[in-house]
Amino acid sequence: DGGITQSPKYLFRKEGQNVTLSCEQNLNHDAMYWYRQDPGQGLRLIYYSQIVNDFQKGDIAEGYSVSREKKESFPLTVTSAQKNPTAFYLCASSNSGRVNIQYFGAGTRLSVL
Amino acid sequence: QKEVEQNSGPLSVPEGAIASLNCTYSDRVSQSFFWYRQYSGKSPELIMSIYSNGDKEDGRFTAQLNKASQYVSLLIRDSQPSDSATYLCAVTDFGNEKLTFGTGTRLTIIP
Numbered sequence: 001d002g003g004i005t006q007s008p009k010y011l012f013r014k015e016g017q018n019v020t021l022s023c024e025q026n027l028n029h030d031a032m033y034w035y036r037q038d039p040g041q042g043l044r045l046i047y048y049s050q051i052v053n054d055f056q057k058g059d060i061a062e063g064y065s066v067s068r069e070k071k072e073s074f075p076l077t078v079t080s081a082q083k084n085p086t087a088f089y090l091c092a093s094s095n096s097g098r099v100n101i102q103y104f105g106a107g108t109r110l111s112v113l
Numbered sequence: 114q115k116e117v118e119q120n121s122g123p124l125s126v127p128e129g130a131i132a133s134l135n136c137t138y139s140d141r142v143s144q145s146f147f148w149y150r151q152y153s154g155k156s157p158e159l160i161m162s163i164y165s166n167g168d169k170e171d172g173r174f175t176a177q178l179n180k181a182s183q184y185v186s187l188l189i190r191d192s193q194p195s196d197s198a199t200y201l202c203a204v205t206d207f208g209n210e211k212l213t214f215g216t217g218t219r220l221t222i223i224p
Contacts, residue, residue, distance in 0.1 A: 031210055040121070042201060042214040043157070050210055058211070090156055099145055099164070100205050102212060104156040 003027065004105035006091050011110045013078065013085055021076045021108045023091035029103075030096040032074035036060060037088040037107075046089075049074055050096060078110065086111050115140040117204050119215035128224050132189040136202030136215055139183070146178055146185045149201040151217065157201055161187060192222045 004025045013019045023032065031050045035043040045058030049068040063082025068074050074093075078085045088109050092102040116139040126132040134148075145164055149157035163169045163176040163185065175188040185204075189196055199217040 035214075040216070042117075042216040043212075044214075045211060048210060094210075096210070099162075100210055100212065101147070101159065101162060102203075103159065107156045 004091060004093055004103060006089075006105035006108050008108060009106065011108055012113050013110060014113050016080045018077055018079050019085075019110070021078070021089055021091075021110070023074045023076065023105060024072055025074075025091075025093045025105075026072060027093055027103070028071075029093035030071070031094045031100075032068070033092040033094075033102060034058075034064070034066065034074070034076045035090040035092065037090060043090060046076065115143070115204065115213040117202055117213050117215035119200075119202050119218050121216055122219040123221050124218055125221045125223055126192050128192060128194060128222055130192055132192045132196065132220055132222070134187040134189075134200050134202075134218050134220065135184060136186065136204075137184045138202075138204045138213075140204070140206070140213075141180075141183065142206055143180075143183075143204045145205045146176070147203040147205075147212070148174075148176060148185075148187045149203060151199045151201055153198075189220075194222045194224055196220060197222045 007022045033048040034046040047066040049055035065077045091105045094102045148161040151157045161176040169176045173190045177186045201217045202215040203212045
């Protein structure tokens with residue numbers, strides 16, 4: 001069953017706590033992305049990675065960190081420096097190449113306790 | 114900074130009618146254009162992609178691209194209640210790994 005798996009589906013963060021969102025894909029895609037979506041808003045890019053061991057900041061990287069140690073995995077850590085973390089977090093992946101078609105996981109909804 | 118603009122709606126269309134969704138973009142070198150459908154509480158799913166000027170049809174969906182005027186549209190024929198969702202327009206360049214999304218248009222099909 002190919003696809004992009006995000007876990008957990010729901011996550012709660014306490015004040016001052018770091019939390020990590022998981023994203024795994026078995027599509028053999030080279031590129032992976034993290035987006036944040038706030039209610040009634042479009043998607044904003046947090047970080048992206050085109051190859052293993054390399055990643056770039058997106059438009060709203062402050063307060064977040066990522067790693068790309070394996071092609072299949074691109075975890076996102078929401079650090080305590082992110083003061084407004086409540087949002088819907090979406091992971092996507094795509095093949096590198098001339099056309100960038102991105103496919104999304106089911107998302108993780110993060111709330112602050 | 115690329116911008117992608119969409120009318121946020123809500124857009125209400127009677128069942129069986131044609132729904133027309135529009136999107137404009139600011140970057141003239143944009144080459145690839147996508148429409149995603151997002152049901153409430155769910156993740157976006159790709160429904161159409163278009164790269165050349167003109168129309169591209171897939172079932173009840175038609176994407177239209179006009180690069181000179183910098184707009185892309187999505188037509189949904191014979192609208193069904195199951196088409197009620199938010200439709201996101203996304204734009205990128207060839208070779209550019211980043212997509213820029215609009216804020217989405219909320220479409221409601223009225224039975």
